[in-house]
Amino acid sequence: MLDAVVNQPSRAIEPKHFAILLPVFDDWPSFGSLLKSLDTIAKDHQLKLSIVAVNDGSNLPLPADFGADQDLPNLHHLEIINLVCNLGHQQAIAIGLSLLSKRGDHSAILVMDSDGEDSPDDIPQLLADHNNNTQHVVLAERISRSEGPVFNAFYFIYKIIFRTLTGQKISSGNFCVIPIEKCRQLTYMSNLWNSLPATILSSRIPHRLVPTHRAKRLFGSSKLNFVGLVLHGLQAITVFAEAVAVRLSLLILAMITVAAVIVAGTRIWTDIFVPGWASSMIGILAIIGVQTLFLWTFTSMVVLKNRSLMQMIPAIQYTIYVKDVLTLFSRNTVSNTLDSSNS
DSSP: OOOHHHSSSOOOOTTTTTEEEESSSSSSOOOOOOOOHHHHHHHTTTTTEEEEEEEOOSSSSSTTTOOOOOOOOSSSEEEEEEESOOHHHHHHHHHHHHHHHHHHHOOOOEESSSSSSOOOGGGHHHHHHHHHOOTTTEEEEEEOOSSSSHHHHHHHHHHHHHHHSSSSSOOEEEEEEHHHHHHHHHHGGGGGTTHHHHHHHTTTEEEEEEEEEEOOOOSSSSSOHHHHHHHHHHHHTTTTTHHHHHHHHHHHHHHHHHHHHHHHHHHHOOOOOOTTHHHHHHHHHHHHHHHHHHHHHHHHHHHHHTSSEEEEOOOHHHHGEEEEEEEEEOOOOOOOOGGGGGG
């Protein structure tokens, strides 16, 4: 039944019909509160919004009265994609984007977190920028954050490391607007499984930045601990694995060269004298340099070899992770290609 999604032809895109995609893991109170804000945004700005949540294997069941249509009169559609297990934030987004791009019912897809940290007040600004630049991905640039000073300090260090290793500047997260045509392109890129923002940067798809402020969570605290945050950052860096391998090797070789110059200069132009220490140090640095070159060569060969192997393509393989799709309400004709599994 799920295979029918892959072979289904794309439908005509309705002008200014936007889908909002949100991954959810157990945080039903925040998601419920966010839905009310989205309903208000749709009313105030006369937006046609369909809400698609990806339930990433939540342990807590969906509340019985969740998403009643009479409580959300200005939203056109609300559905929940239930995954067979918990895969992670980025994987849930990749699955949602793959399903929506196959349907083709929307002119663009807006991705945001369900905990309220991506402020719904920024949605009109992002969509307005999209309407003026329909061939660009619109990224919400985080010019301020709501987390404490410790997190901000580590995040600042991470951005420096990311820029040094990849050559790319990252100042945005998942909060973005993706035109449906660009979304189809992204879902055929295997790196989407690791990181949406990094895949957008590496895809050569044109993008724009819109300044936004990071809001606070609506309820509770984040379930992502320090280790999870580090892994999340590393996932983004792995998207640029080839560039990282080259830049890291060049950085090590540059450090070795500088160290060798310092050792030679100290030996020649100072009175410091320890028998054999200069030649020993230069010999050690030479060994490290040779090892670095061998490591760089081996890494490059592995990366190039992997290019010839079949990668994880979200647009093709996402269906195996979808348990079912629950439509809570729909006020217009929206394709529900997976809903038959619920009947």
